[in-house]
Amino acid sequence: EAQVTQNPRYLITVTGKKLTVTCSQNMNHEYMSWYRQDPGLGLRQIYYSMNVEVTDKGDVPEGYKVSRKEKRNFPLILESPSPNQTSLYFCASSHGSGYNTEAFFGQGTRLTVV
């Protein structure tokens, strides 16, 4: 089954404790991206990747890191999480360049930083 898998689905952590949210897709997609969803703000793009070893900042990259060492994986790293990073996070993948194709989304990771 074609899918984007995020883990964990739910996470509660403390301020400053490094964490990684994993994202994996099995569709051989070139384009992957991370979004955060906050009430009243919709979905905002954090980082995106056009292909292996190519990553770029989205609109809200501060406080986040990503890497794309393999085509299928695109982990989101919070080196020192803060309460303002409490949010619902989605990973997505698309075929090709991403701008002209539909995105397939993971099920979301609800992160709470206390």
Next chain:
Amino acid sequence: AQKVTQAQTEISVVEKEDVTLDCVYETRDTTYYLFWYKQPPSGELVFLIRRNSFDEQNEISGRYSWNFQKSTSSFNFTITASQVVDSAVYFCALSERNRDDKIIFGKGTRLHILP
């Protein structure tokens, strides 16, 4: 500047009524794509439609239809004979060829279909 505006934050209609969700976009690019996604109460995001800037044909898929008008920079979504299962948050999104492949989402419209 690249921008997507969904002015309707929340809409409630009674089942079987028609409802239109508005999406207005801003772009300087001549080549761009517009999308609609649905987020039901279960939380996942589901692709509904994609339209490129050179294709202004309206599209109908069952009870769903989309009206793309470049003259007003709008890409509106209409649900005909709404059903309770249509209750969701709907997002409109824009991506431009010359914007480094960033994708901008609107803030979403929460649609309640009342039985």
